Amino acid sequence: MKLLSLIVMLCGFLIAGIAGYQYYLHSPTYALHQISDAAERQDQITLAKYIDFDSIVANLTEPLETAEESYEKRAQEETAEAKVRMRNSTAADDRIEKMKESELDLEFQRVKIGQQAKLFTLRMEAISMTRNLFAHFDSCQIMNIAPRGDTYRIRIKDKTGTIVPIIMSLEHKAWHVTQIELPENIKN
Numbered sequence: 001m002k003l004l005s006l007i008v009m010l011c012g013f014l015i016a017g018i019a020g021y022q023y024y025l026h027s028p029t030y031a032l033h034q035i036s037d038a039a040e041r042q043d044q045i046t047l048a049k050y051i052d053f054d055s056i057v058a059n060l061t062e063p064l065e066t067a068e069e070s071y072e073k074r075a076q077e078e079t080a081e082a083k084v085r086m087r088n089s090t091a092a093d094d095r096i097e098k099m100k101e102s103e104l105d106l107e108f109q110r111v112k113i114g115q116q117a118k119l120f121t122l123r124m125e126a127i128s129m130t131r132n133l134f135a136h137f138d139s140c141q142i143m144n145i146a147p148r149g150d151t152y153r154i155r156i157k158d159k160t161g162t163i164v165p166i167i168m169s170l171e172h173k174a175w176h177v178t179q180i181e182l183p184e185n186i187k188n
Helices: 002-025 028-041 044-050 053-088 094-135
Strands: 142-148 151-157 163-171 174-180
Touching (some): 028 163, 028 174, 094 174
């Protein structure tokens, strides 16, 4: 009877151990440790498996893209209004009107290209910052992990000592870093 109880107890511990290990394998903590190990080995494939760089960059650049779209729409409207005002004014020569309209169009295009260049630069900086953050990532620098609905908000300390909140989401039965919240000193 004692042998049977001992066997049942050992089986119970074995099942609990396997269940606990399976839980750990599907936890954000495990994903963070995998990121840390991949960063140490400079394993880009594993990093890409756990870090959604496209989503991070999109979240970082979305406010600027929205502002740029709003600005472009406003600039188009102002350019169209300026053309209408110019046509309504008393112009001596039709060719002069067309040249002025062309100048307005060129100015609009110049500003638009400048905005696109700024957006491109921001995207490159966001990619670089994200790669640098995770290239030197150490799972020992995790400050805290807090559940937030279907995601986890994790505060990590980067190599400069800055605390950077990251967001991890469960996608396809694995945890991925999907967003980085920029500290105030970086946003400006």
